[in-house]
Amino acid sequence: MQDREHQWAADMRAAQRGCAESYVRLLGDIAASFRPVAAGELRRFGLPASDAEDVIQEILLAVHLKRHTWRQDRPFLPWLRAIARHKVIDLARRRRRRGEVPIEHVADNLPAPSPPPDLSGPLERFLAELPRRQRDVVTSLAMSGASVDETARKLKMTRGAVYVAFHRGLAALATKFGAWG
Amino acid sequence: MGLMKTVGLMKTEELIDTLARDLAGSTTHPAPPLSLRLLGATVLASLPSLFIIVFVLARSPHLAHGLTATIDYTVASALALAMVAFGMTMTLSRPEATAPRAWLLLPAVILAAGIGMELVQAPQDTWATRFWGNSPLACFVCVLLLSLPILVGVLVALRHGAPTRPRTMGAMAGLLAGGVAAALYTLHCPEGSLLFIAAWHVPAILLVSLLGAAIATRLLAW
Numbered sequence: 001m002q003d004r005e006h007q008w009a010a011d012m013r014a015a016q017r018g019c020a021e022s023y024v025r026l027l028g029d030i031a032a033s034f035r036p037v038a039a040g041e042l043r044r045f046g047l048p049a050s051d052a053e054d055v056i057q058e059i060l061l062a063v064h065l066k067r068h069t070w071r072q073d074r075p076f077l078p079w080l081r082a083i084a085r086h087k088v089i090d091l092a093r094r095r096r097r098r099g100e101v102p103i104e105h106v107a108d109n110l111p112a113p114s115p116p117p118d119l120s121g122p123l124e125r126f127l128a129e130l131p132r133r134q135r136d137v138v139t140s141l142a143m144s145g146a147s148v149d150e151t152a153r154k155l156k157m158t159r160g161a162v163y164v165a166f167h168r169g170l171a172a173l174a175t176k177f178g179a180w181g
Numbered sequence: 182m183g184l185m186k187t188v189g190l191m192k193t194e195e196l197i198d199t200l201a202r203d204l205a206g207s208t209t210h211p212a213p214p215l216s217l218r219l220l221g222a223t224v225l226a227s228l229p230s231l232f233i234i235v236f237v238l239a240r241s242p243h244l245a246h247g248l249t250a251t252i253d254y255t256v257a258s259a260l261a262l263a264m265v266a267f268g269m270t271m272t273l274s275r276p277e278a279t280a281p282r283a284w285l286l287l288p289a290v291i292l293a294a295g296i297g298m299e300l301v302q303a304p305q306d307t308w309a310t311r312f313w314g315n316s317p318l319a320c321f322v323c324v325l326l327l328s329l330p331i332l333v334g335v336l337v338a339l340r341h342g343a344p345t346r347p348r349t350m351g352a353m354a355g356l357l358a359g360g361v362a363a364a365l366y367t368l369h370c371p372e373g374s375l376l377f378i379a380a381w382h383v384p385a386i387l388l389v390s391l392l393g394a395a396i397a398t399r400l401l402a403w
Binding site: 015016017018020023024027028031053056057060061062064065066068069070071074078079081082083085086090148159160163167 | 193194196197198199200201202203204205206208212214215274275276277341342343345402403
């Protein structure tokens, strides 16, 4: 634990000075360390284990967007753990509010598809169901093929906000497709 | 299960690469520290209230005679409250932090000391009139309303932090806004007793704090 604190704090310090290599290693290590515990944490909050990668991505995103709130004279792990806990609770609250069905139950009952399903109709419908911001960002990045900078400029958002909206929009689409089956 | 994993276009490795690229782009223009943002927001958001106090409400008759003990203690306790609350919100911007609320006793002690001094020197049959003053409801409403734009400004600035206790942070933001508004309001308040201040300004500040706690969970989500 002491070694990890040492190593990750050093990586974060380097990242705050602009070292992308340390940052990539740090984020990869964080994701790897959370993966085994994520499924258990989710189950505690009544969420399916399939959300584990979602949670890990939300945690990494939060670490990135709020990295300026870690001060170098303070321990890194408590800061990280607080962010992770916040994101798991946040996800649980969001899922519960929307009353979504856990994916495993639906997936078990899917009929074996023979021809590849035509997704264009449902895709249009699901896109329309997204909140406006997420829909605009997903359409711009994934459909029109614009860059993150162009999208940010066009929609008058910051780059970070574009990432967040893209990630959330894709996750929502994935859930809708899963439930649609 | 396979459907979820394949439809997810942004794999974790790709996300990490994207974040690393964003890091490289951002260290060339570092963001201003949160303390500066908060200070700036507090000052800016106080300007409308200051404007109203100076140009719309009349100046206090007491100011013509110079600073009284009432004004001294009111301003001192209000500013102490604002400063303590400022520190609290900064602490609560860190996800792992808990705020030591004992500090809030400081402005309470200052005000209590002032009240004690005043009552010791005042005949007991004047205490009731001092408590009720001339315009209790008007003063309560004024402090309440003048705090609101400051509360909004402070909460907007605090969105740049990473609060994991948004309700507590909202309450502290309310105390900050109330403290500043109460300090500014002494420029106008025609009342002369600290008992009045405690009876009517303090509840207004507490109400602003409650409001802050109520709206913060929505406003400070990340």
